[in-house]
Each structure stands twice: as structure tokens, then as C-alpha cells.
Amino acid sequence: MSGDLIDGLRDLNVLVVQPHDGSTEELLKQIGRIGCNATAVWPFPQSIPDGTDMIFMEITHPLDANAVRLLGVESVDAPTVVGIIAYENPSVLKGIIDLKIDTVLAKPIRPFGVLSHMLMARSVCLARRRDEEELQKLRRKIQAIQKIADAKFILMRHHSINETEAYKIIRSQAMAKRTSTLEIAQSVINAESILSGMAPHDLTARMQSQTDED
Amino acid sequence: MTTEEDGWKVGVLFAHEGVTRLIERSQYRGVLLAINEINEAGGVLGRKLKPVIHDPRSITSEYGRLAQKLILEDRVNVIFGCYTSSARKEVLPIVERHNALFFYSTLYEGFEYSPNVLYGGAIPNQNSVPLARYLLNNYGPRFYFIGSDYIYPRESNRVMRNILREGGGEVVGERYLPLVTDASAIANVLEDVREIQPDVIFSTMVGQGSIDLHRCFAEAGFDSKTMPIGSLTTNEAEIAVMGPEVSAGHIVSAPYFQSVESAANRGFLDRYEKIYGSYQDVTSCAEAAYTQVHLFAQALQTTQKLSTDMLREAILGSVYDAPQGLVRIDPDNGHAYLQSRIAMVNEKGHFRIKCESIRPIKPDPYLVHPQFNDWSLKMREPRTSS
Numbered sequence: 001m002s003g004d005l006i007d008g009l010r011d012l013n014v015l016v017v018q019p020h021d022g023s024t025e026e027l028l029k030q031i032g033r034i035g036c037n038a039t040a041v042w043p044f045p046q047s048i049p050d051g052t053d054m055i056f057m058e059i060t061h062p063l064d065a066n067a068v069r070l071l072g073v074e075s076v077d078a079p080t081v082v083g084i085i086a087y088e089n090p091s092v093l094k095g096i097i098d099l100k101i102d103t104v105l106a107k108p109i110r111p112f113g114v115l116s117h118m119l120m121a122r123s124v125c126l127a128r129r130r131d132e133e134e135l136q137k138l139r140r141k142i143q144a145i146q147k148i149a150d151a152k153f154i155l156m157r158h159h160s161i162n163e164t165e166a167y168k169i170i171r172s173q174a175m176a177k178r179t180s181t182l183e184i185a186q187s188v189i190n191a192e193s194i195l196s197g198m199a200p201h202d203l204t205a206r207m208q209s210q211t212d213e214d
Numbered sequence: 215m216t217t218e219e220d221g222w223k224v225g226v227l228f229a230h231e232g233v234t235r236l237i238e239r240s241q242y243r244g245v246l247l248a249i250n251e252i253n254e255a256g257g258v259l260g261r262k263l264k265p266v267i268h269d270p271r272s273i274t275s276e277y278g279r280l281a282q283k284l285i286l287e288d289r290v291n292v293i294f295g296c297y298t299s300s301a302r303k304e305v306l307p308i309v310e311r312h313n314a315l316f317f318y319s320t321l322y323e324g325f326e327y328s329p330n331v332l333y334g335g336a337i338p339n340q341n342s343v344p345l346a347r348y349l350l351n352n353y354g355p356r357f358y359f360i361g362s363d364y365i366y367p368r369e370s371n372r373v374m375r376n377i378l379r380e381g382g383g384e385v386v387g388e389r390y391l392p393l394v395t396d397a398s399a400i401a402n403v404l405e406d407v408r409e410i411q412p413d414v415i416f417s418t419m420v421g422q423g424s425i426d427l428h429r430c431f432a433e434a435g436f437d438s439k440t441m442p443i444g445s446l447t448t449n450e451a452e453i454a455v456m457g458p459e460v461s462a463g464h465i466v467s468a469p470y471f472q473s474v475e476s477a478a479n480r481g482f483l484d485r486y487e488k489i490y491g492s493y494q495d496v497t498s499c500a501e502a503a504y505t506q507v508h509l510f511a512q513a514l515q516t517t518q519k520l521s522t523d524m525l526r527e528a529i530l531g532s533v534y535d536a537p538q539g540l541v542r543i544d545p546d547n548g549h550a551y552l553q554s555r556i557a558m559v560n561e562k563g564h565f566r567i568k569c570e571s572i573r574p575i576k577p578d579p580y581l582v583h584p585q586f587n588d589w590s591l592k593m594r595e596p597r598t599s600s
Contacts, residue, residue, distance in 0.1 A: 007582050026329075033327055033547045034580045110310070111327045115580065 005123055009115070010035035017044050017057035017067075018084065023109055027056065030111040034118070044070075054080040054118065056105070059095040061087075071099045076132050080125035082117055084109065102128075144182045151185035154192045221257070221264035222520060224249075224510075225284035227295025227305070232272020233393055233421040234297045236451045237499055241319055242267075244500035245294045247486055248507030258514045263507075266290055270301070278304030285312045291522055292317070292510065294503060298420070299323060299365045306331065315522045317510065319503035321446060321468075323369035324579040330522070332509075332529060333549040334502040336469050338373040339578045340552050341446050343591050345467035346377040348556045348569070349444045354413025355383040360403055360427060363390040367418035370446065373584060374416055380586040386412050395423050400430040408434070415443045425452050428460050438463025442558075449497035450565065458563030468498040469552040470538035471565040475596070479537035498538075502550075505536040509543065540574060549577030554591065569593040 014036045018024040024040055031038040036054075044057065044064040057067065071081060083101035085092055096104060102121035105114070152166040159166075170188070174181045228242035229235050246265065253262040266288045270276035277296055281304070284290045291314040296302045299322050309316040309330040316328075321335035349357070357378055361367025367390065375385050387410050389403045400423075407415065419427045424447065431443060444465045450472055453461040472483060472493065482504065486493045513528035514520070530545040542551040551574035557565035572594055578584075 010580075010582065029546065030327065035578075111329070115325070 005119060005126070009118055009122065012036040012053040012118075013049075013051050014038045014054045014056065015049065015052050015079075016040045017055060018042060019058070023107070026111065027109050027114070030114045031056075031118075033111075034115055036118075048079060052079050054082065054121065056082045056084060057099075058084045058086070059092050059099070059101070061089075061091045061095065063095050063098065067099055074132075076129055076136075078125075080121045082121045144185075147189065148181060148185045151188035154188055221262045222514065223264045223266055223288065223290050225281070225288065225290040225293035225295070226265045226267045227270060227277060227280055227284065227293055229272040229297070230269045233423075234272045235421075236455065236495070237421060237449060237497060238272070238297045240449070240451045240495045240497045240500035241295075241297065241503040243486070243490055243495070244319070244502070244504035245507050247482075247489060248504045248511075250489065251485065252507070252511045258511050259518060263511065270295075274298070274300045274304055277301040278308055281305040281308045281314075281316075285309075285314050291315060291520055292525070294319065294506060296320065297499070302331075313522050315510075315525055317503075317506040319506050320499050323366050323373070324581070325369075327547055327579060329526065329548070331548060332506065332526075332543065333547075333577070333579075334506045335499060336446070336552050336554070337549060337577055337579050338370065339581045339584045339588075340469070340554050340575045341467045342370065342373050343377055343584045343586065343588055344554045344556055344569075344571070344593060345444055345446060345465070346374060346381060346383070347586065347591075348467070348593075349414045349416070349442075349465065350378070350381050350383050353440075353442060355381075356386045356410075356412040356414070357383055358387040358407055358410060358412035358415045359385060359389070359418070360415055361390050361418035362393050362395075362420050362423050364393060366420075370418050371416070376583050377586050380583075386410050391419065391423060393421070393423065395426065397426055397430055400427055401434065404430055404434045404436070407436075411441075413441060415441065417443045417445045418447060419445075420447050421452075424448055425455055428452075428456050428464065432460045449499065451495035451497050451500075453559055453563055453565070454494045456563075458559070458561055461559045461563055462561050464559050465556065466559075466565065467554065467556050469554060470498040470501040470536075471555060471557045471567055472496055473557070473565050473567055474538060474555075476537065476539065478535050478539075482537040501537050505534055505538075505541055508536075509534050509541075542574065544577050547577060547579055549579055551576055554593070555596075556593070567596040570596050 014031050016024060016028055016038055019042045020040060028038045028040055044066040046066060048070055081101050083096050083104045084107060085104055086107040102124040103117050105117050151170060152163055155166040155169055156163060170181050170184045173184045226245055228238040230239060249263045249265055257263060266284060268280040270280050281293060284293055293314060294317045296305060296318055297320050302318055305316055306328055310328060314330060316331045317334060318331055319334040321341060324337040359371045361371060378385060387406060391399050417427055442463055442465050446467055448466050483493045486496055509529055509532055512532060513525050516528050517524040529543055531543060533540055533542045538553045544551060554571040554575050555567050556569050557567045560566045570593060572592055575590060
């Protein structure tokens, strides 16, 4: 895993968002030496160019509106971001958090340290991405389990059967219709809500209980 | 930075005592030979180069202390020196803090760049891949690593392991010994070698340790024809001490060997012999140190003053017709385009070049995985061999 991370540092597409001066030039060169493709832009662009793997950006005060719009949101495919800071005051520190910065390089930038900061940022970003994906998977799974449970209870109530029998019905329906148990469960819930839809009071109560569970 | 009217002062920082004294003395001599040549030809802009010399005695912390002394007390801002990576790491923060220019003439493990350093030795993409390929093709896939216990051997072995994995080789043993070690510790490792029977020993032992390893190898009755010691660091100075019966048959990869056939090399060796009585101890590190002084003098000719920033600009991209062939400083990273050569020690105790790169190889200091099949590393028979 760590080996893959280190190997993966070469050939990244890196965007450097900094006013163009001598220190930006030095940073671009060091990123080039490491073996990545670096381009510089200033100010923060309207949209992040396709294929950008990593962004080095100066944390300005106030924060750039485009940066906040593009980086300040939860997103699974957000690029890795290395913040460059010239100050350590609370507004800059808040910027680090608001922009979901993965690691910070302090000015003046020395070539030594850029590589390990890139690695750290990459490692933090990939770990977060993995966690986010895992979380979504678990969320979907819990929702599915909840739905199947709901459907089972509907069937149990209608047919006065026990839980195992209710599940058997859902499963055999799924097999017969070549679909998933989740989909059958959803159909059962839909049918139930349509059938009981004639009683508006009931439906609102059910929807209420569902939001509570979420 | 002001200069004294009578000359251009440059700092020289090589050990005359301690474990790495042999190799560092050869680097020291390379530097002084070049300074001598430049001064004999009238100096730079009519002024002579004046070396300010300190002896760090192979003690790591001394390199840092003396670099500081050179800069603060001797008022020098150009330093030639150091052999081990640990010594370089002592000098590095000091030259960065004072914006001095440091010429490092030793092969090392890469993964470094400082605007204050010019790297004159080979890095793994220039010497490890050719060596691995040669040993795999000629001796077999089973490698045993023996190294001195510091940063260069460990990193160098990591690189070698990756190259071997790609080329279908394997590492069947890996042992590290202290920088200062004794024959019994080496004999102990060689017992393990006897049991495991590798095809090749890849040694990153340096200095006295390397000499002892080769001696113990011979004493233990191993045959270099069937199981040679391959190395990036073994050099002419060490081989001269070992003698032909100990060193014959072993393999080394380096940008330069004494046996390079060129006018520049013949002139270099002649002048070296004239000053030091013999060129027996000339090594690739000595050649690199010598070349760096000439690159520096060329730059000084154009800058006309010892300004670090101006010198750096003048040196980056510059070319010198060195004993090894044309050497160019890569403006991207301050390392050098170097030749890559593989040589075997012959029965007279001299390196005989087996193959060499077609053109100088671009340095790539941040390459994590050098490619076993890198086409730019194509080798050919040496141009003229005796």
C-alpha cells in the first residue's frame, strides 16, 4: 500500500494556484523534478481542469470565491489539495479547514519537504476518499436492510405469518421475477402505501416515522 | 561577497584520517590537481584559486562544524567536499542558511535537491540499472546484499531490489555491518553466503569495510568467476590496497575508470602522476571532484566574481570535456549527465571496461522505480579496448 502511494506520486497532474513569482517558479521546478506535470494559474480558475490530481494553492484572506465553491464541498472525487501559507493567523487557519486542505506547506518554500508533503496530502486524501466510499456503501446497506424489514412487517401483518415466512415470500418473488430482494421489498412498500394512500392521515404518519429513522 | 586581491578562496573539506580517508584523499587530490592546473594556466582572470583546507577526519559532525568555519571564519562561499551522505546532510543546512555553493562529488542515493548543491556523482538511474542488468545476464538471478549500515546502502539496496524484481531476479540475503567493522563479523556473513549460495554478492560496503569484505571473500575460498562481488562504490584506490589476487574478477559500475580511452583522460592521469607520483588511487569520485573544480572555474570566468547566485546560473547547463567524456550539468536539478560503465578487475588488478552507455545519461534524482528495460540505458562495447 505505502509502496503504491510512493510510486503513484510520479506523473500526477499538478495545478499550482499562486501569483507568478520566483518562489512559484522554484515550486514548479521541484514538482517537475519529482516527475509530475505542473502548471501554474492565478487567480483560482472558474473550474478545476479535467484530470487534475493535486492542487497547490496559496491560502489567501479573504478566501477566493471560486476556491470555496469548488473545494469547500464534500465530494468523493475532489483533488488532493496542498495549502501554501504565509501567515498562521486564525483567518488563514480557518481557510485551511474550510477548503478541506490535506496538508500545509509554509512559506518560504524550500525544495526539501515538497515530496513528503505531496505524499502526506495524497495519503490523507486517498484515505478520506476511501472512508467516504465505505460510508456511502454502509449507508446504502443499512437503508436496504431497513426496507426489507419494513416489507417483511407489511407481509406479516397482511398474511399473519412470521418473519421467516415473510422473508421467504420476498426471496421467492425476487427469484421468480429475476430481481433483487431489495426491489421486491420496495414494491411491497409502494403497494402498501398506495393501498393505504386512501387514508391520508396514515401516510403522513408513516413518512414521518421514515424521516426519523434517516 | 568580497574577494581578497591575491586570489579566489575556495573551501576544501575531505578527510585525511578515519574510515573513508582513502577515497576522500583521492577526491582531495582531484580537487587540488584541478586547482593546480587552473593556476598554472594563469588562474581565473589573472587571479589564482586559493584552497582553504580543513580535515574532518571522517567524523560526521565535523563536516558540519568545519563547513560553518569555512563560511564564517575563512569567508569562503564555495566548498568542495564530503564523501558519505551523512556528511553531506551535515553540510547541507549550513550552505543553505548562508547561501553558499557546495560541490558534492560522490555517487549517492538521490531524492535530494538543493539550490546550494551541485551533485557530481552518479545516482541510481545512472549506475544501478546497468549493473543489475549486467550481473543478471552474466551470472544469474540470485543476489545477496551486503552493506555498511548507513543511509546509502539501505536506499541503494531498495532500488536494487526493485530493479531485480522487475528483471526476474531475487534477493536471497541481506546483511548490514557497522561502518567500522572487523573481519570476524564479515566472516560470519560469508558463512551465511556459503550456505545460501547466491549467484552474485551486491556490496555497498564502503571504505575499509569494502577492502575487508573482498579479502575475507578470497580467504574463504570463494571464486569471483562464478560468484562475483558487484558494487557501485569499489574503486581503484581500494583495489590497489587489496591487490590483484583479492580483487580480480569482481564487477563495478561507475561513470569513470582509469582505463577510459580518451585524450582528456590520458592528460588527466599524466598530470596526476606528475604531482602525486602515481595515479594508482584515481577513482570515479576523484574524477568527479576534478571535473567539478573545472566547471566552477569556467563559471567564475564568466561571472567574474564569487557570487553564489551568479555562479549557480553560470554552472547550470554548462559542459566540460571531462576524463570520462562530456559532462553536462542538468539545469533542471543540479545533477550531472554522466557516462555509465561496467568494468571487471583483471588479473593485473586493473579495471577492464566491459560495456558503456552510448551517450551520457540524464540524472533523474526522484525516480522511485528505475526501469529495468530503460532504453536510454542501452550499452555498447567500449570504443577502444586494449
